[in-house]
Amino acid sequence: MTAVVVALGLAVLLLAVLVAGLLRSHAEILKALHELGAGLELDKSRAEPVPVTVEGVTAPRRTGALNVPDSVSGETLDGEVLALSLLGQDTMIAFLSSGCTTCQEFWKAFRQDPPLPPGARLVVVTRGPDDESPSALAQRRPAEVPLLMSEETWEAFGVPGSPYFVYVDGSGELVGEGSGASWQQVLDLMAQSRADALARRRGNGGVREARDDAALRDAGIVPDHPSLWESA
Secondary structure, three states: OHHHHHHHHHHHHHHHHHHHHHHHHHHHHHHHHHHHOOOEEEEOOOOEEEEOOOOOOOOOOOOOOOOOOOEEEEEOOOOOEEEEEOOOOOEEEEEOOOOOOOHHHHHHHHOOOOOOOOOOEEEEEEOOOOOOOHHHHHHHOOOOOOEEEOHHHHHHHOOOOOOEEEEEOOOOOEEEEEOOOOHHHHHHHHHHHHHHHHHHHHHHHHHHHHHHHHHHHHOOOOOOOHHHOOOO
């Protein structure tokens, strides 16, 4: 009888050790996933799950306005210095790296005549020659897409990491920015950003028109005022 009690005690002790080990392992896994930003977090203000950063994909910036430069410049793989104006044509800038794992999907897509928003062009910008492998870039670069090595451009746009994309319209305004795991995801992101920017512009136009009408009324100028019908 004593032997049975001792055996049961040892079994219970062993099970307790195993359970404690499993709980500790589970806690460490959850902590590691939380640090990587995987899974979902609960936005308590809305009481519903919201997506967080996917591992390997850089999250878009959430705050601050960016002063977009009029042009981007950098060194080509041929050793030349090239400057490209950002005015007059919509430009999608892809910030990639030769050693970035997630970037490989985009290098491959760009070598296959990638689709772009109507009227837009694509420019690839990597970090400077000191931080990149020119030989690796030579193997990856698309034949029909300009590629610049420019640390200054990364700093000018405050790029948080690669891959990252910014969309600048022909007026020099930053319309959209962000990242994704595929080229189609990036195109969808930029299409939404362009639509939002157009909606904002239309809304701002209505606000300006209402403000101008109010100023004219305050000055005593109504639709049938003689000054509005005077010939030049």
